[in-house]
Amino acid sequence: MTSLLDVNGLTKTFGGLVAVNNVTIQIQARSISAIIGPNGAGKTTLFNLLTGIYQPDKGSVVFAGKGLVGLRPDQVNAAGMTRTFQSIRLFHNMTVLENVMVGMHARLRVSLLQTLFRPPAFGRQEAHVRQRASELLRFVGLGGRGDEISRNLPYGDQRRIELARALAGDPKLILLDEPTAGMNPNESETAMNLFRRVRDDLGVTVVLIEHDMKVVMGISEHISVLDYGEKIAEGTPAEIRSNQRVIEAYLGRRAASEHPPLPAS
Amino acid sequence: MTAIPSSLSPLAALRRLYRQPLIAGGVLLAYVALALLLLLNLDRRDVWFPQYTMLVFPLIVFAPFLVLESPLPTLAKGLSLALLLGVAVPLIGIYDSTYLELMIQISIFSALALGLNIVVGFAGLLDLGYIAFFAVGAYIWAVFTSVADTIFRTGFEFAPLTIGGNTLIAGFNVAPMAVAGTGLITVGSITLPLHAFYLFIFFGVLLAAVAGILLGLPVLRLRGDYLAIVTLGFGEIIRVLFNNLGEPGNITNGAQGLHGVMQPGSAFLIDPVNGIAGVMGVTLRTPAPVASQMLFYFLAIGIVGLIILLAQRLDNSPIGRAWTAIREDEVAAIAMGVPLVRMKLLAFATGAACAGAVGVLYAAKQTFVSPESFSLLQSINILAMVIVGGMGGIKGALLGASIVTLLNLHVLTNFALQINALRNIDYVIPAGSLFLTLALVTALVLYIIWRSTRSIYDAGQQLRSRLTGSVITLVLAGLLATRIVDFHIADWPSQLTPDKYQRFVFGILLVLMMLFRPEGLLPSARRKLELHREETVHEAEDIPDLDQRKTDDDFAAGR
Ligand SMILES: Nc1ncnc2c1ncn2[C@@H]1O[C@H](COP(=O)(O)OP(=O)(O)OP(=O)(O)O)[C@@H](O)[C@H]1O
Ligand SMILES: [Mg+2]
Numbered sequence: 030m031t032s033l034l035d036v037n038g039l040t041k042t043f044g045g046l047v048a049v050n051n052v053t054i055q056i057q058a059r060s061i062s063a064i065i066g067p068n069g070a071g072k073t074t075l076f077n078l079l080t081g082i083y084q085p086d087k088g089s090v091v092f093a094g095k096g097l098v099g100l101r102p103d104q105v106n107a108a109g110m111t112r113t114f115q116s117i118r119l120f121h122n123m124t125v126l127e128n129v130m131v132g133m134h135a136r137l138r139v140s141l142l143q144t145l146f147r148p149p150a151f152g153r154q155e156a157h158v159r160q161r162a163s164e165l166l167r168f169v170g171l172g173g174r175g176d177e178i179s180r181n182l183p184y185g186d187q188r189r190i191e192l193a194r195a196l197a198g199d200p201k202l203i204l205l206d207e208p209t210a211g212m213n214p215n216e217s218e219t220a221m222n223l224f225r226r227v228r229d230d231l232g233v234t235v236v237l238i239e240h241d242m243k244v245v246m247g248i249s250e251h252i253s254v255l256d257y258g259e260k261i262a263e264g265t266p267a268e269i270r271s272n273q274r275v276i277e278a279y280l281g282r283r284a285a286s287e288h289p290p291l292p293a294s
Numbered sequence: 295m296t297a298i299p300s301s302l303s304p305l306a307a308l309r310r311l312y313r314q315p316l317i318a319g320g321v322l323l324a325y326v327a328l329a330l331l332l333l334l335n336l337d338r339r340d341v342w343f344p345q346y347t348m349l350v351f352p353l354i355v356f357a358p359f360l361v362l363e364s365p366l367p368t369l370a371k372g373l374s375l376a377l378l379l380g381v382a383v384p385l386i387g388i389y390d391s392t393y394l395e396l397m398i399q400i401s402i403f404s405a406l407a408l409g410l411n412i413v414v415g416f417a418g419l420l421d422l423g424y425i426a427f428f429a430v431g432a433y434i435w436a437v438f439t440s441v442a443d444t445i446f447r448t449g450f451e452f453a454p455l456t457i458g459g460n461t462l463i464a465g466f467n468v469a470p471m472a473v474a475g476t477g478l479i480t481v482g483s484i485t486l487p488l489h490a491f492y493l494f495i496f497f498g499v500l501l502a503a504v505a506g507i508l509l510g511l512p513v514l515r516l517r518g519d520y521l522a523i524v525t526l527g528f529g530e531i532i533r534v535l536f537n538n539l540g541e542p543g544n545i546t547n548g549a550q551g552l553h554g555v556m557q558p559g560s561a562f563l564i565d566p567v568n569g570i571a572g573v574m575g576v577t578l579r580t581p582a583p584v585a586s587q588m589l590f591y592f593l594a595i596g597i598v599g600l601i602i603l604l605a606q607r608l609d610n611s612p613i614g615r616a617w618t619a620i621r622e623d624e625v626a627a628i629a630m631g632v633p634l635v636r637m638k639l640l641a642f643a644t645g646a647a648c649a650g651a652v653g654v655l656y657a658a659k660q661t662f663v664s665p666e667s668f669s670l671l672q673s674i675n676i677l678a679m680v681i682v683g684g685m686g687g688i689k690g691a692l693l694g695a696s697i698v699t700l701l702n703l704h705v706l707t708n709f710a711l712q713i714n715a716l717r718n719i720d721y722v723i724p725a726g727s728l729f730l731t732l733a734l735v736t737a738l739v740l741y742i743i744w745r746s747t748r749s750i751y752d753a754g755q756q757l758r759s760r761l762t763g764s765v766i767t768l769v770l771a772g773l774l775a776t777r778i779v780d781f782h783i784a785d786w787p788s789q790l791t792p793d794k795y796q797r798f799v800f801g802i803l804l805v806l807m808m809l810f811r812p813e814g815l816l817p818s819a820r821r822k823l824e825l826h827r828e829e830t831v832h833e834a835e836d837i838p839d840l841d842q843r844k845t846d847d848d849f850a851a852g853r
Contacts, residue, residue: 080629082625082628082629101628101633101634102628102629103628103629103630103631103632103633103634106629106630106631107631111629111630111631112629114626114629118623118625118626119623119626120618120619120622120623120626120627121622121623122618122622122820122823123615123618123619123622123820127615127618130612130615131615131616131618131619131627131630131632132630132631133631134612134615134616134630134631134632135630135631135632136631137612139612139613139616141613141640141644144607144608144611144612144613145604145607145608147607151611155611155612158612178823180823194630195630197630198630198631
């Protein structure tokens with residue numbers, strides 16, 4: 030089986046800090062994978078590198094046969110890789126529907142002349158955008174709430190808007206950065222089902238960063254573990270659960286915070 | 295106990311009444327009829343004329359906004375606007391052409407405010423050099439048609455450029471191109487009729503758009519205050535450029551400016567204007583200037599109409615949504631596939647294009663263009679219009695432009711004229727009315743103090759602020775009251791006429807706006823939300839802001 034996303038030797042340093050160090054990851058098409066690791070392990074930075082928000086110092090990203098390094102974020106989005114953010118980044122003062130409509134931008138014909146002269150094609154496209162956005166809102170469970178201002182929705186629903194907005198661009202792969210953070214177990218459960226439906230019904234490959242081990246173990250088919258920017262392990266949930274280095278990375282970090290820092294070995 | 299429902303307040307009751315189409319229609323009709331009646335009966339020879347015109351003419355200017363805010367059906371609104379702007383205003387203009395001039399100025403500034411609103415209001419890009427695009431439009435027409443001795447009229451000989459005996463650039467001659475004052479525009483071997491003016495409006499649009507893109511390119515990665523500073527610099531560069539292009543090849547005639555700029559032919563309007571004047575019982579001593587003003591008036595409102603259409607269609611499209619998204623969260627927008635560079639340049643270009651179009655018109659109307667008209671102050675002026683009206687809204691920009699222009703060119707000027715007129719007849723204001731005025735002003739100041747301290751949560755501090763403010767105000771008022779006597783207007787120092795502190799009044803207006811209505815008079819729904827949100831802003835910490843990433847050198851190199 031060929032992989033949809035091929036990350037090879039990706040490295041990013043901030044000043045002296047190596048945030049992502051020589052990370053190699055393969056993501057299979059139509060899979061659900063997780064990336065885990067302690068705080069500050071470089072998970073979000075990895076997503077930022079993949080989506081073009083940051084440019085890597087070294088390494089390559091091949092997505093659906095296409096090199097992504099050097100592309101701008103909007104070009105990455107157009108290539109079919111989209112994302113959500115760890116801290117929700119909605120367009121807070123736009124309506125829920127408008128948020129999702131913006132997500133379709135890369136798939137639209139955006140021409141100044143069409144906008145000004147409004148040929149029938151323009152109206153058709155706008156109608157289609159509206160309809161598709163409503164469909165997606167129904168898909169994430171926000172049907173009928175399109176006209177509300179997104180800032181006024183509760184936290185969990187805002188995460189749903191962000192998901193719908195990301196899905197609006199018809200992506201092949203979606204990167205979810207801690208999508209269940211701040212949810213109670215019930216909400217997490219619903220969210221997990223939703224992510225499964227994203228893969229099963231829409232055929233979108235899912236990669237998520239997660240701290241909640243119940244979610245991670247419950248949903249992912251493949252897990253990669255980052256620590257200090259390096260990939261220290263990967264495998265199935267069962268393999269990761271029993272991996273000594275992973276346990277150390279998590280426990281070791283906790284131990285280090287309880288005792289004075291040990292000299293680096 | 296529940297508070298009194300707002301529907302019981304008299305203002306709300308009036309508003310509710312105005313929501314009935316029939317009543318609103320009647321009110322509008324009565325309003326416009328009254329305003330027209332008052333205006334057409336004013337007599338310039340009356341000592342009190344400046345005061346009357348100062349109060350009455352704004353009624354006409356605000357009538358279109360009453361129509362727009364009325365509950366009338368769209369067709370009725372359109373008809374009312376057409377009657378107001380297409381019939382009533384021209385009639386007033388024939389009666390007294392200074393009103394026509396004012397309407398042209400208001401329209402020009404409306405166009406500018408609308409254009410700037412696209413950049414600042416829609417896309418959220420603070421532009422302090424916007425007047426430069428207006429200048430570009432004005433100069434492109436003026437340079438070709440002015441009677442000044444520019445190289446286009448005189449031709450020019452470029453001396454060869456030699457350094458150490460080596461000729462770097464061979465000398466060459468430019469033949470005279472434009473022949474002004476002949477009713478023809480000659481550019482090189484092409485001779486254009488004066489109707490080319492309309493073509494030049496189009497050129498103005500194109501050239502200003504290009505200038506907009508030129509400004510946009512270097513500032514793409516900047517936001518907020520950084521952006522403001524660079525655009526400010528850009529505006530000044532353009533002005534200084536026009537100031538200095540008088541040497542060595544005289545292109546813009548430098549600081550003297552270009553005079554004798556041609557106007558498009560308006561002779562065809564002389565007969566109709568004379569005819570209407572005859573019907574109104576007015577005799578026009580010089581109908582030609584009125585006809586030309588009439589032409590400019592209709593051109594100006596035509597351009598404003600087109601820009602309104604442009605702004606509406608942009609706002610209501612994927613482009614408009616992308617702009618809003620960029621304004622709200624640039625990182626999220628770009629991650630969702632919005633091409634930042636393209637969209638920002640588009641905002642700069644379309645905004646600039648509006649100024650370019652109206653710039654050409656301005657040059658022809660004034661017949662004189664000089665760098666002085668395009669100072670930073672003008673950019674700020676236009677920005678203030680957008681802010682006063684309400685950022686992001688189309689009606690707001692129009693209202694802001696109307697209010698500020700009226701204030702600058704009509705209200706304060708006439709106030710000064712009134713004082714002069716009264717000075718000449720040695721008018722005496724009785725102490726009684728001064729007392730009354732003082733009492734009113736004091737009440738107003740107390741009210742402002744009361745309102746502006748509402749947002750202080752600490753009850754003790756609020757009380758202290760209110761008490762100190764009130765006591766100071768009352769003591770000052772009391773001191774003033776003891777000095778009040780019958781006042782001879784002639785004693786008013788001539789340095790203190792109202793038109794001399796235009797900026798002061800203007801500043802006060804802005805301060806009051808920001809205190810009481812930061813979203814502007816007619817805000818767009820979204821702006822209102824932005825400014826009145828309860829503080830539940832989700833601060834994103836996983837991605838630094840784009841402008842902080844300036845230090846991230848790969849980002850700088852990448853884009
Ligand atoms: N723009 C930046 N400039 C400097 N340092 C950064 C930048 N972005 C991230 N870092 C650093 O890189 C490291 C990895 O950060 P990252 O946000 O990727 O961690 P994470 O695995 O997502 O952690 P968390 O689980 O807390 O979200 C951290 O030490 C962080 O401080
Ligand atoms: Mg993170």
